[in-house]
Amino acid sequence: MRRALRLLPIPFSIALALPAWAADEKPVSYALCPVEDPIPAFDGAPAAVAPQDQAARRQQIQLLPTEIFGDRQEGTSSTTTYQGDVVLTRGDQFLRADNLRLDQEQGTYTADGNVRYQDAGIRVIAKRASGNQDQDTHNIEQVQYQLMARRGNGIADSIHMAGPEGQLLGSTYTTCDPHDPAWHRWYLRAREIDINTDEGFATAHHATVRIGKVPVLYAPWFRFPIDDRRQTGLLYPSVGLSGKNGFDYEQPIYLNLAPNYDATLYPRYMSSRGILLGGEFRYLYHGGEGKLEGAWMSSDDLVRERADDYANALPGSGDEDIYGDPLQDKNRGFFRFRGHHDLDSSWQARADYSWISDSRYLEDNGGISSGDGVRYSVLTNTAGLYGRSRYWSARAEAQTYQLSDYTISEETLPYDALPRLSFRYDRPILDWLNVGMNTELTRFEHSDKDGGSRLDIKPYVSIPLRGPSWFVEPGLAYRYTAYELDKDLADQLGGERSPTRSTPIATLDAGLYFDRDTSWGGTPFLQTLEPRLYYLNVPYREQSNLPLFDTRMMTFSYGQLFRDNRFSSADRQTDANQLTLALTSRSIRQTDGLEKFNVSLGQILYFEDSNVVLDSSQEPIRNGKSAWVADSNYMPSDRWTLGASYQYDANNSRADLISFRSRYLIGSDGVVNLSYRYRRDVLKQADFSFLYPINPVWSLVGRYYYSFQDNKTLEAIAGVQWDSCCLAVRLVGRHYVRNREGDQDNQLQVEFVLKGLSSIGKDTDKNLRRSILGYYRDDLYLVPPSVTAPNVDDSDETSSAPF
Template identity: 30%
Template sequence: MCALPVGAPDCRPPLIRLVALVALACVQMSAQAQQEADQSPLKLIATPKLQEGLEATQLESAPTFLFGDTLTGRTDLETIVQGNAEMRKPGTVIKADRLEYYAPDDLARATGNVRINRNGNVFEGPALELKVEAFEGTFESPQYRFLQNGAHGDASKAVFLDESRTVVYGATYTTCRRKPGPDWVPEWVLRAADIEFDSGEDVGIAHGAYLHFMDVPILPVPAISFPLSDARKSGVMPPTIGLGDVNGTEVSVPYYWNIAPNRDATVTPTVMTARGVTVAGEFRYLEPTYSGVVRGNYMPADKLRSADRWGATLNQTGTLGADLGNAAYALNLNRVSDDNYWSDFASIGALTSRTLANDAVTTWSRSGYTVTGRALRWQTLQSSTSVITPPYDLTQLNVLRSQLNDRGFDWSVQGDLSQFESDRALTLQPNAQRMYGLAQVSRPFIAPEGFVTPKLQLHTSVYQFDSAISTGNRSADSTVPTFSLDSGLVFERDTGWNGRAMTQTLEPRLFYVRTPYRNQSYLPNYDTAASDFNFASIFTENAYVGHDKISDNNLATFGLTTRFLDAQTGEQLARFGVAQRYRFEDQRVTLSPAAEPALAGWSDILLGAGVNVSRQWGFDSTVQYNPLTSQSSRATVGARYTPSPYRVLNAAYRFQRSVSEQIDVSWQWPLNDLWGDAGSAAVPGGGLGEGRYYGVGRLNYSLNENRMVDTLLGVEYDAGCWLARVVIGRVQTSASSSTSSIKFELEFVGFTRVGVSPLQALKSNISRYQNLREPGGSKNSRFSNYE
């Protein structure tokens, strides 16, 4: 064995030297492989270094940095920075020409072009004195700008109370974007004796204020709160004013109370010059096991009715606890003081119907069992000039046992006990207890290329009446069996159109149902109605919905559907379908003796088509065609064009022979397009840019009556920091009467709204309507305004 000093010749035998060289080569190759592995692409990992807010312990330990052209001072006493002075600590940046910092008092004094950035909110002015840690101090003659909503203003003085609260005196506030020039005046501005900004609650509170619009004071506001972001806030909301020929002038001043993140309330007192004072309230709540809304309205001593008036509604859903299984309930309660409430207080939207439901439903389910209990009571508002037939009050218990794929079979057994009660003088048929049972079993045979499903049903019902029916008995029963066979095939092929790869399907379907005739003409009708004739109902066993009448059937339904699907995404681009029934025997069971039964032979043909040419164009239609008369019995044709945000055009044609024929058109469209101004790219929830007009409306015209049924016409204007909406509406309530309304609203973006809002009317009448300022958009971060 030999020692090898550095630089000495190798004295080892040749074989040992060879083994050593091989080992060294292996080590070098392993090291090279490891180095190559270490040079694999880097992966980003989550880090808290740019978190929106720092923890209290991090803030306490964070250092304070001072920069500038020259720094002088004494250690742990004071520091003076001259020229381009800057102080930095987490969340706060102070810049000035001169900055003095006194460490024992944590006091900073800044003069000359002072700028302070606190979590993105900026104040600028000539002089600042501030206790940095507590964030307490004063700012002389500041100008300010807030990050979340872009609002800005100026004041004679600002007082920082703490890190989240600031009071400004002799202040202005606006969200209008500042434009170049010394003579610029915002289109709207709030001028107040003082405004308190609370960034923790995202709310501003102004006192002794006037709202100026186009440099004209339009609204005195002795005290008002307004949002600094899209977050909910408590405070008085802007008043609404309405005019009517019955109630007179109406003035409402709502107050919103943000109780908690999951609870809020709104109280709205209203003065009606012809009636008196009414107070409306709404309470919303969202709890772990239940949620709902309560609304109420109370008017003491109505001048026109000489009585107290009130209305109340409750909607709540919830669960009943895990110990009870999957148990849930739903409440829908509505009550009013008198029969005239629905017409006198039409603004209470939930209570304008003449039949008010009071409905309580509970359900329980476990292991294929479902039990449902229901109690339904109606308040029917009658009129001396218009008497309506009241609905039946219902008490119901329903039990269902079902099982899917039980050795290949799907089956269910259902039992129901119901009590029907109403005013017999108006319903003209007895009250009753009804018990029915429905058993059904099917055996689906399903494969990729198609399916076959035979099915058996047995429906039986037993009645007990409170008086004799036409047969002279106070009881009755009925049992009806049904057999059906549903089958279909699916064929596919590759195709294309205009260079786009597609898959086309061809789906023939055959449905047969046999229900023998059972005489049910003597049975009253409590909850049964005829099904609409469409592509869903044409493949069902019963022509009626409900359990008092089961239609006799011996018919076959033939259907054929073809679809065009995007080969890459599976998106349906087009659908075309046709279906027709052939009845082997005349139908004999009808809902009433006066109803005409369906006759043997071919039914009307259903034709349907839906085409999505692109994401901008959509087309959908259904036609019911009678081959005997070579005429269509019913038709609905609709089209939609949405080329870009805030541009939508809807058109529909609806026809029912001998009943109605209507054309319905609705739209939202930038009027600036008419003179070639397409606007800027759409900002989500922010419109197409300022200085733009939008036409909105809906026209529903009856061709068979040659008159307009519903009319809604309006114009919206987006000025950037404020919006204006004017909407005129007219609704035909009968052949000889109609109601008209005009709604005007000014929305000062990021602050408040004044007038009567037409937004709900626009959303309900124009499909795919978009509000020019949708709340809840993207939130700014303090890093959005980082210095």
């Protein structure tokens, strides 16, 4: 009797074949879909719970007995006919029909009359099912199905299976509700799909994707995988239109090379520029992973236009500087490698290396691996060994730089570190005593300048004394820095090739915690008052004879009030006799611990002049007071957040920094952002962005990003989105600065999102997610997007990476 159920796994062919096209990588919402299933649950069927391991499930079911019930049973020992309400069950498999005939000698079966089947993966209604179990052939006619493990439904005129091979004729697949209006739905229809379950692939003939009744994609023939075994083939293309690129079409081609490595090719046609060939290679193993990507363009019409402008520039007009290197007929491309290898539980080798053919490449092609290429001025390349344990961390790395901004010269590039060796140690010896040491040895080199070597050692000790409402932590450090300079650089700095600097550093950090219970509008709050003092004393050391390899002035901010150096690295150590006065207050909602309000205010009192500067162009900090630094955040409601930062220089009666930011959440997915940023003599910008849901179906998106200092719109976005249960359409226009000369470009992007399948058109998601903080709510909580990587067959082993 168990043989009677051999037909039951066959409807899985539908579940495997058509939905295998799906390539959902973006968040998809089915909130607008009806609660009812396209095929209602069958009476008497077991609850459909999708298993985690299909192979294990099938093995378990093979061991279970088959139970058959019917209103009437007729026949002989070899042929049995069940009539009436016939029910077959085995595990979670359920078959119901009006009639069932079994021929044990011939191995044939026939089920007809309102045939219904359900298991953990699919629910099926069919007119008739028949076959030969001995020959493993099966035929199912006039099929309607609904997937259980994922959203999806459709029909098939017939299914024919012979062992692992079979055909689906006149089949469709969609994630839409069949009762929706036609123009709300998309569906995939194939005249014939040939299936091979052993090899894990199918071949579709004359397949069409339609939105409503309009065909939007046609393929006369193609192969695609029907299970989680990856297969070589075409991925969904990207189509766009812009003033810079013209008509833009990219067709990804996926190459399945091995279980733990794969590749994807990205041929791209741009009508205004030419053909670009890109690709990526990924690998994964138990000790690490990596990714190589690159692109190549043998001739770029955009470069030729730029060369013509360069040739026509009037000598001495300055236009030569605008157009720069003409790069006429020069090959263009980029390469990037990122990867790591775990040596053991504490040590890891990793690298991130990039190369571009010219300093305009990122600007013209939107950056490496995505992003806005105008934002990058320098590419940083690193490779090395990195270690970490409970009390220490160490690294031995090489760091190089490449220019990606044609408006600056190679001389402005940072020094390469070849190599950089560092070790940090910090450990509590007693409950009241901490000791530690920071050391670094670096060799600095530059293609246009002389370099040298630097040794920096900084041992320190601190005494953390703490109570329930107070803390006092005195600290003492000693910083020793020594150089070995190349001759020409030493001559520029006074002739000493081995200068040194040694400086004691004394700090005292102390604070109090006051709190009280209060209430706002009947809600209990805990209000705190947290005064803090930070004293820093560092004697002056002459440092004009020391080079500037990798040191910059740090941006003044609230955090800078509590640092022992206002420079970013070891080439300069500030001298100081100063005291920071700071005060913080918080209001914490006691019902859930949410911080509804905080404000921090601080200022540095300089008891003496601070005379150490980067170079002669800077002025020392005079005896007196620093600018006031204030920072505050307030939540008027759980949906509305306000924040502001302010720096006021009382000595000169001017504001050095003003920052305002606000965010309001609308419904379950809407958001409005407004911010203003001002830094004296640097920038003055306003940024407004929103995703506004008009109703559950329609929403508007937009951004207006303006520079008052340049009197120019940096980016403007306007778009409309329409959403339904299974289909979404986005129309987005974008006006933006596309290069460092300030030239602007326009884009028009249209995207059809076929939920459960893929999207057709230009990927609007990347620009909207970058431009509108909170476009996906998870972005507000800094949840990284998932990254798909090749699988490793042996899942029992895990990586021991310490990072």
